[in-house]
Amino acid sequence: MRSELQQRIAELSEEIRRYPTPIARCDLHLPALLEERARLVEELNSMVEQGSCSPEAVWTNDGGFNAA
Numbered sequence: 612m613r614s615e616l617q618q619r620i621a622e623l624s625e626e627i628r629r630y631p632t633p634i635a636r637c638d639l640h641l642p643a644l645l646e647e648r649a650r651l652v653e654e655l656n657s658m659v660e661q662g663s664c665s666p667e668a669v670w671t672n673d674g675g676f677n678a679a
Contacts, residue, residue, distance in 0.1 A: 616655045623648040
């Protein structure tokens with residue numbers, strides 16, 4: 612999941628970087644790209660802060676009820 616987010620963020624960043632100028636004040640596409648990238652960056656940062664596994668996944672991988 613993390614690599615897909617990073618890939619999509621890179622794609623959006625490249626699209627934003629190559630966005631044709633001049634940008635009209637009424638343009639709706641560029642702000643949508645910026646908002647999507649910001650949302651994905653926030654989601655990626657949240658994943659990094661939480662770690663890669665949910666607490667339930669960690670508990671299961673550590674043996675759950677069968678842990679030593």
